[in-house]
Amino acid sequence: MAEDSIKFSFSLALPGTSFSLDVEAALPGRGISAIFGASGSGKTTLLRCIAGLQRVSNGRVSVNDQVWQNGERYWPTHRRPLGYVFQEASLFTHLSVEGNLAYAIKRADSGVSGIDLAEAVSLLGLSPLLKQRPAQLSGGERQRVAIARALLIRPRLLLMDEPLASLDEARKQEILPYLERLRHELAVPMLYVSHSRDEVARLADHLLMLDAGRVVANGPLVESFSRIDLPLTPGDQRGVVLEGRVAERDSEWHLTRVIFDGGMLWIRDSGDELGAMVRLHVHAGDVSIALTPQRDSSILNSLQARVSAITPDSSQAALCLVKLELGASHLLARITRRSAQQLGLEKSQLVWAQIKSVAIVR
Numbered sequence: 001m002a003e004d005s006i007k008f009s010f011s012l013a014l015p016g017t018s019f020s021l022d023v024e025a026a027l028p029g030r031g032i033s034a035i036f037g038a039s040g041s042g043k044t045t046l047l048r049c050i051a052g053l054q055r056v057s058n059g060r061v062s063v064n065d066q067v068w069q070n071g072e073r074y075w076p077t078h079r080r081p082l083g084y085v086f087q088e089a090s091l092f093t094h095l096s097v098e099g100n101l102a103y104a105i106k107r108a109d110s111g112v113s114g115i116d117l118a119e120a121v122s123l124l125g126l127s128p129l130l131k132q133r134p135a136q137l138s139g140g141e142r143q144r145v146a147i148a149r150a151l152l153i154r155p156r157l158l159l160m161d162e163p164l165a166s167l168d169e170a171r172k173q174e175i176l177p178y179l180e181r182l183r184h185e186l187a188v189p190m191l192y193v194s195h196s197r198d199e200v201a202r203l204a205d206h207l208l209m210l211d212a213g214r215v216v217a218n219g220p221l222v223e224s225f226s227r228i229d230l231p232l233t234p235g236d237q238r239g240v241v242l243e244g245r246v247a248e249r250d251s252e253w254h255l256t257r258v259i260f261d262g263g264m265l266w267i268r269d270s271g272d273e274l275g276a277m278v279r280l281h282v283h284a285g286d287v288s289i290a291l292t293p294q295r296d297s298s299i300l301n302s303l304q305a306r307v308s309a310i311t312p313d314s315s316q317a318a319l320c321l322v323k324l325e326l327g328a329s330h331l332l333a334r335i336t337r338r339s340a341q342q343l344g345l346e347k348s349q350l351v352w353a354q355i356k357s358v359a360i361v362r
């Protein structure tokens with residue numbers, strides 16, 4: 001982990017509920033850390049504690065060596081240099097977009113270097129919207145303004161609580177590229193709450209997973225996604241993230257070949273240049289297992305791999321998860337327990353992983 005880090009520890013019981021939060025963790029002081037977990041696992045409560053909106057008497061928070069709260073000190077929310085983006089943008093309705101952004105600039109911490117108005121407008125594509133009122137904007141546009149406003153106060157930490165949750169799929173797809181730009185172009189660390197694996201796979205570098213108010217995983221995203229010992233919730237699509245490089249573009253078939261540590265995959269041409277680094281998300285449900293290479297199949301990607309673990313799928317009795325090792329990388333396959341038995345799968349066995357679909361997430 002980088003030297004800079006975001007450290008916190010909280011222990012609290014919410015009065016009138018059976019829920020308690022008991023967490024102690026350090027996250028990287030750069031990039032996007034996803035706070036991931038099932039509904040009710042405590043993600044929002046954790047962000048509220050970090051922001052000082054939920055007071056925890058014995059809590060501690062420090063952000064890259066700036067102490068916000070410890071045994072002696074308690075900075076109230078307005079003193080904490082943070083930006084907070086909620087599920088629904090809460091903009092001033094009587095002000096234009098420009099007016100909302102100007103308000104944030106007035107509140108900016110002058111001691112901290114950060115982005116200026118022109119940069120925020122360009123980063124989030126806001127110039128055509130500046131004169132409009134929030135009521136005239138789409139949900140996705142409002143969220144882009146809310147993110148720009150949060151950045152303009154020059155935060156040392158940006159907290160985002162499911163910023164895409166209230167948007168339909170089309171609007172989500174519209175806003176994701178802007179969030180990716182923040183990840184690549186800004187130094188401010190972000191904690192990003194989500195329960196969407198696709199979103200997390202696309203945006204995050206690091207993952208903190210909560211279950212019933214406890215930390216069950218805290219590590220780099222690629223490594224954390226390939227763990228099969230973490231709790232599963234019904235409907236949770238397991239899958240891995242592979243980081244690779246574009247090695248070939250086949251113009252005849254409109255395909256791109258991506259190599260990663262342990263193998264290569266053909267994907268639909270993504271338009272990425274040769275040599276570009278890309279991220280691939282492979283869902284466990286899109287990987288099947290064969291004992292021999294299948295030459296008479298429509299499946300484009302068949303890779304030899306070694307079984308490293310098999311575990312029942314706690315959310316569906318008929319299924320199991322198989323973890324496969326390819327060089328330094330991993331795949332997960334979700335297959336029926338019956339197939340696993342019929343194939344006689346066991347640890348260390350060499351098999352062929354057939355990959356039906358791969359999503360490029362950049």
Ligand SMILES: Nc1ncnc2c1ncn2[C@@H]1O[C@H](COP(=O)(O)OP(=O)(O)OP(=O)(O)O)[C@@H](O)[C@H]1O
Nearest residue numbers: 014017019037038039040041042043044045046195
């Ligand atoms: N103000 C409150 N009063 C009572 N109970 C609360 C309050 N806020 C949260 N809770 C309870 O605390 C638990 C954790 O809630 P929290 O909102 O932090 O979870 P979450 O992981 O963010 O969930 P979701 O993904 O559904 O937003 C839940 O059981 C919730 O019902």
